[in-house]
Amino acid sequence: MSDITQILQAIDSGDAKAAGELLPLVYEELRTLAEHRMKGEAPDHTLEPTALVHEAYIRLVGKADPGWQNRAHFFAAAAEAMRRILIDSARRKSRLRHGGDHAKVELVDQMLTGLDDRIDLLAMDEALAKLEFEDAAKAKLVKLRFFAGLSVEEAAAILGISRATADRWWSYARAFLYCEMKSG
Numbered sequence: 385m386s387d388i389t390q391i392l393q394a395i396d397s398g399d400a401k402a403a404g405e406l407l408p409l410v411y412e413e414l415r416t417l418a419e420h421r422m423k424g425e426a427p428d429h430t431l432e433p434t435a436l437v438h439e440a441y442i443r444l445v446g447k448a449d450p451g452w453q454n455r456a457h458f459f460a461a462a463a464e465a466m467r468r469i470l471i472d473s474a475r476r477k478s479r480l481r482h483g484g485d486h487a488k489v490e491l492v493d494q495m496l497t498g499l500d501d502r503i504d505l506l507a508m509d510e511a512l513a514k515l516e517f518e519d520a521a522k523a524k525l526v527k528l529r530f531f532a533g534l535s536v537e538e539a540a541a542i543l544g545i546s547r548a549t550a551d552r553w554w555s556y557a558r559a560f561l562y563c564e565m566k567s568g
Contacts, residue, residue, distance in 0.1 A: 463532030
């Protein structure tokens with residue numbers, strides 16, 4: 385059992401000191417995830433990767449009963465927390481007083497493969513919610529790939545599926561999201 389998994393179990397058991405031991409072990413990896421996610425944001429974006437990591441960590445550790453099973457589960461939760469923070473930020477910016485009348489960028493297939501991350505996060509969130517309603521597992525794969533920046537292999541391992549299944553799900557999810565965002 386890894387150090388991270390042991391600390392996560394201690395946090396789950398209510399050990400207050402364990403949360404302080406967790407951050408140094410996961411900080412660099414969380415920062416890498418945040419940098420990956422933030423590289424496609426507008427240059428004038430007010431949220432920095434460090435702030436994204438700190439906010440996500442506070443949300444993760446501040447839960448009454450996080451229930452993390454292992455390292456992979458923790459990083460999946462971190463990806464979800466970062467996604468929610470970025471979506472909240474995008475919603476704030478979409479208000480007229482924050483420039484919400486600017487033109488939106490349409491999703492193209494390359495954007496979901498990591499070549500271009502400049503997409504309309506609110507439209508992406510709506511499309512992802514529809515996918516989650518239709519197929520929660522495929523939506524989780526998108527969150528792990530798109531928001532956490534994990535490879536197909538890493539996401540497949542977290543989800544407990546084969547690489548081939550992950551490839552099929554990823555193709556389907558990209559097409560689904562593209563259609564939803566194009567029609568919206």
